[in-house]
Amino acid sequence: MKLHEIAHARTGDKGDISNISVIAYRPEDWPLIEREVTAERVVAHVGHVDACEVTRYALPQLQALNFVLKGNLRGGVTRSLALDGHGKCIGSVVLEMEIAGQSRGEE
Amino acid sequence: MSIVRIGAGAGFQGDRIAPAVELAERGELDFLVFECLAERTIALAQQARLADPTAGYDPLLDRRMRAVLPACARNGTRIVTNMGAANPRTAAERTCAIARELGLSLRVAAVTGDDVLDRIQNYILDETGAPASALGQRLVSANAYVGVSGIVDALDAGADVVICGRASDPALFLAPLVHRFGWAMDDWVRLGRGTLVGHLLECAAQVTGGYFADPGVKDVPDLARIGFPLAEVSEGGNATITKLPGTGGMVTRATCTEQLLYEIHDPARYLQPDVIADFSGVSLEEIGPDRVAVSGASGMAATGQLKVSVGYRDGWRGEGQISYAGVNCVERGRLGLALLRERLADCAAVISEDRADLIGLDSILPQRRAGTWEPPEVRLRYAARCADEATAQRVGEEVESLYLCGPAGGGGVTRSVREILAIASTLMPAAEVAVRAEALKEATAYLR
Numbered sequence: 001m002k003l004h005e006i007a008h009a010r011t012g013d014k015g016d017i018s019n020i021s022v023i024a025y026r027p028e029d030w031p032l033i034e035r036e037v038t039a040e041r042v043v044a045h046v047g048h049v050d051a052c053e054v055t056r057y058a059l060p061q062l063q064a065l066n067f068v069l070k071g072n073l074r075g076g077v078t079r080s081l082a083l084d085g086h087g088k089c090i091g092s093v094v095l096e097m098e099i100a101g102q103s104r105g106e107e
Numbered sequence: 108m109s110i111v112r113i114g115a116g117a118g119f120q121g122d123r124i125a126p127a128v129e130l131a132e133r134g135e136l137d138f139l140v141f142e143c144l145a146e147r148t149i150a151l152a153q154q155a156r157l158a159d160p161t162a163g164y165d166p167l168l169d170r171r172m173r174a175v176l177p178a179c180a181r182n183g184t185r186i187v188t189n190m191g192a193a194n195p196r197t198a199a200e201r202t203c204a205i206a207r208e209l210g211l212s213l214r215v216a217a218v219t220g221d222d223v224l225d226r227i228q229n230y231i232l233d234e235t236g237a238p239a240s241a242l243g244q245r246l247v248s249a250n251a252y253v254g255v256s257g258i259v260d261a262l263d264a265g266a267d268v269v270i271c272g273r274a275s276d277p278a279l280f281l282a283p284l285v286h287r288f289g290w291a292m293d294d295w296v297r298l299g300r301g302t303l304v305g306h307l308l309e310c311a312a313q314v315t316g317g318y319f320a321d322p323g324v325k326d327v328p329d330l331a332r333i334g335f336p337l338a339e340v341s342e343g344g345n346a347t348i349t350k351l352p353g354t355g356g357m358v359t360r361a362t363c364t365e366q367l368l369y370e371i372h373d374p375a376r377y378l379q380p381d382v383i384a385d386f387s388g389v390s391l392e393e394i395g396p397d398r399v400a401v402s403g404a405s406g407m408a409a410t411g412q413l414k415v416s417v418g419y420r421d422g423w424r425g426e427g428q429i430s431y432a433g434v435n436c437v438e439r440g441r442l443g444l445a446l447l448r449e450r451l452a453d454c455a456a457v458i459s460e461d462r463a464d465l466i467g468l469d470s471i472l473p474q475r476r477a478g479t480w481e482p483p484e485v486r487l488r489y490a491a492r493c494a495d496e497a498t499a500q501r502v503g504e505e506v507e508s509l510y511l512c513g514p515a516g517g518g519g520v521t522r523s524v525r526e527i528l529a530i531a532s533t534l535m536p537a538a539e540v541a542v543r544a545e546a547l548k549e550a551t552a553y554l555r
Contacts, residue, residue, distance in 0.1 A: 004324070008321070008324075008325055008361065008365065009365075010318065010319075010365040010366075010368065010369055012369045012370035013370065014146075014370055014372070015146070015233075015234070015530070015532060016234070017372070019368070019369070019370045019371065019372060021364075021365060021368035021369070023361065023364050023365065023368075025361070046472055055373075057373060057374055057375075059368075059374060059387060059389075061388070061389075061390060062364050062367070062389070062391065064364055064367075064368060066368045066371070066372075066374060068372045068373070075234075075529075076530070077146070077147070078146060078147045078527070078528065078529045078530040079421060079527060079529045081424065081426075081460060081461070081462035081490040081491070081492060082462060082470075082471075083464060083466065083470045083471070083488060084470075084471050089471045089472075090471070090472070093471070093472060
């Protein structure tokens, strides 16, 4: 199952820092998301492995995770040569992550 | 119990104007806030002001003001905006002139003091680890993210329109709440709650279904006519986020959760000029169609330091693109990129960094393996950071030359050159930044 089936995401930036939220559609899927979508997996999935430092914040009452990736944007939108200098597209890529398990919302 | 109705009229400089007009006309708003200043915008505005002392404010100010001032004047809705950018005083004068043309009697104030270019020299920049003075002639601007004080002073003095430059985005919304409810500036819980209201509204449509739709999974009704948000805020600082009936989009727990976490980093410590807001205990509850009740934000004393954005010239970016399609298009694109690097090798001394993408394959996350999938077409994109404009120009020319001197079947070249205006950050003690509200004369009314 792809994370996309059970969660949605939004990406923003400040300077050279990406801020990616991952939010459960259904409260029943929160434990699975909290267990599977670790900081290590997110950075391995999308980060610049050489330059990136990642912190995960959890908000259980909103069934949401917030990932902060420092050094992920090649200097940030004002300097970066990247087409998507903000890194706005990254959150959708996080949702491609394979999740081991089944959505409880569909049982 | 008194309720303040506050709306968002823009979430970025180029935002749509029609939804703001709808809010002005039938939102029954006390305040309408326009957030139009991104990280780099003020440095660009400072450059514009250096070239022309009467420029440097938001280029869309005229259009926005003409569109909303009549309805705001009619309905008693007061405006707060950072459209002053690098020149709030001239922006306020311009707004007065527009009001006069429209036959309106409005009191307009400018808030200044965020420009700290004259005292930035010795501050160490986070990104470079060196003092700002090391940038020499490349230094363009330095603006502090100020808090609510100047805006509150202007509103207290009776301004109908308050125009500032760099302020923290949530402060544009927090200030009217502090003014109207008389919140103390050490009432951290209320300041934290007001900051949450500001944060949820500051990107306008991003809380009403914009930046959200994912067809078949997260559908948004009538996205084409998306409405901008408003908040109904109580004296205690809790609020309901909603939008006008008859507009497109939606306000749900999901749209509010995405915006709540947008660009805040640590939810328990959202650093602001006037408060450290704590969103970690926030609850969101759907209490009706397109109505979400927001509660549980808190706050603690501010750090006493203001973030300062320092703009500096950082060379030139040359870029070019060309498309390849059909069988073997990826390999032809890769050959094109290899040719560009070989042909530009003689510029290595002035090209400090480059980027070679095949759009459709690896332009967003080049570090991920593209796999074996063969797309029906790719677009080669090559960009380089150059020390001078002439080399940046040459980059685009070399891409264009791939037409005749490159792989088979290249088409649709575009190229561009632009000066890179980069932003670095530092912190400055709040006491070093003197924010002032300046009243302006208007045809029929005077402030103070």
